[in-house]
Amino acid sequence: MTLTKFAQRFTCSPSPISPFHGMPPELIDLIIDHAHADRSLLAACSLVCKAWFPAARYHLFSNTKLNVQNALSFVHLIESTSSTVSPFVRHIDAKDNCEGGRWVDDLFLNLTSLPYITSISLTSSCDAPLSQITLFTLCSFDRLVELRLAECEFRDFTEVQQLICSFPMLEILYLEADWPEPRTIDLTDASPSPYLRELYLRCEMSHVLEWFLLQPSVAPVSKLTLHGLDSIDLPVVSRYLRRLGPALTHLIIPRIGSVVDSLSDHLDLSLNACLRYLKLGIDSDVAYLSMARTLLSQLDSPFFEEVELSLYSVRQSPKVARYWTDLDTLLTGPHFPSMKRATVSAMSAVSLAKEVLPLCHERGVLQVQHH
Template identity: 75%
Template sequence: MTSIHSIPPELIDLIIDHAHADRSLLAACSLVCKAWFPAARHHLFSNAKLNAENASSFVNLINSASSTINPFVRHIDAKDNCESGRWVEDWFAKLTSLPFVTSICFTSSCDTVLSQTTLRALRSFDRLVDLRLVGCQFADFIEVQELICSFPVLQSIYLEADWPEPFAITPTETSPSPHLRELYLRCEMSHILDWFLMQPHVAPVSKVTLHGLDAVELPVVGRYLQALGPVLTHLTIFPSGSVYNSLSDHVNLSLNACLQYLKLVIDCDSPDLTMARTFLSQVDSPLFDEVELSFYSVRQGPRLAREWTDLDKLLATPKFSSMTRTTISAMSAAGLAKETLPLCHQRGVLQVQRHYTISCSANSTLSCLS
């Protein structure tokens, strides 16, 4: 009979990894022997989800002399909700005893600016590779700049935040992380992008999402995407208003020669379909793999028939021969895409997706394939 001591440690870790969702089993494994302790504790405590109900007890636990979980916490998901009671001001700064946190998602539903105490605590996590700020308020743009520059190895930023209009965007003594690869902006993105363009070297961001893009911001967006050039591989645009009427006048996707994925969230009417086709016609990348068009509803009709036909023909041209997916996502009538894009359907690249928005929080869309 094989004893547990004769099983290779690598195999034991794989077995414990397989049980990552069974917290009672993981707790039992962590008590079996010292060899099982790290893998089990990793799954039990790597993700700390904190709110007004549990934050104080968690902080007291990690700051107690007998705590053994501190080295295992990698991600902090902190939600400050005014309705259920604020806790961040009193407790967040005490999380700095966690030495190996690499990811923070900070969500605030309170209409107040982040305090200096909270900002200092955030800046102390200098191992961060992923920072997500949702619904946050800053006293000024300088605070935003200082926060972003605090993380030398940061790779991903999700910024849904507000701050007063600055008198001017000025350079900073320090720069954002040169390792930055993913950028999601749902804020005054012209301030961020203007500042990024002031750096001696623009970080090679490969994935960009612009949520709430308006026409005023198009010039700086065009300059930023041009500066990224072939580094950019994924681009997602959620417009605000009639951005598509002038999008192709400011943004030239032919300069992004390694683009692989493009997502446009548009209205299913004639002007937007026309501009989507015009914008797509700029794509000049041999690596281009997928275009996703997201609608509230897919519609047909005499006025739209020509636009759908022209879009379908464009996607069937040799310049899109590398494309393996044309994804149409919509909250209703998504199945009509097979009729409106027959060439894509016949080619076998059309993917139809119905999506339902179930929450207002970041990245909270539940989708199912039809």
């Protein structure tokens, strides 16, 4: 009998005897875990018996996605005197935009009654800064270990600093936001979380990193993503990478545009002695391929095992053949004794990757994928 039929049978059964009587509760939880994507089944399981209730409710409500269509009804649900939902909500994914209608300012404050929120993702694509009430609400979730802000605007950089400092246990920060140019970057009374391990910046990253560098100690970020790197950012980024040193294990630069000619001159990865993974968004021409090789040759990490080159198209021509060969030789040579994967992802002509990186292909480290 499938779990679905079993749950439906006992949901409708008047029998007071619990199903799976005598079975360890940990095993029951594992069985229900397998149904984590089937919401109708989870709803049925939550009504079977008390032993099934916590695991089923956790999968139903731990990740809550809110928008203008369902936010009000969710607020009514958690505010109901008979509600049993609140203890199970861990992550809130809230989307507020002008096309769908704004709701965050009016309803977000009601979510502070949720006691165990550890993760918030907020997308606010309206052409207006986050309101004070929304910022106040965000700051009240002081147990957060993960904060993701997308398409958000702030009135000034001080608001950004105050928000980040509100989460003393923060481990993951995703910041895709805009704010006016500050006159100065000053040290704040409060400090960012010392537990920050994953940092994604798609913003005026020099402001954030300059502020981080002013701290007496910099959180040992192990995974760093720099999206939209500009030439003005390079000196600060360079100092920040040196400060991270061996703490950094993953470096991702998704799009390298105007900085292609100066990136390898400004960045020195030799001090990131524990780097394991490097992803670069490049193109198949001389400048990009030369930059990628130079940047990789800086590495002095015995743990380095994976490089990913993300291109629009893989191109092969006499003009770039030598640069592909140099890159291929470097990736398969003694410089990287722990190399496991060299991934080439592109939108077109991906099949050429085996021809431009033949040694990687022969060694079995080349992986090719469309994106």
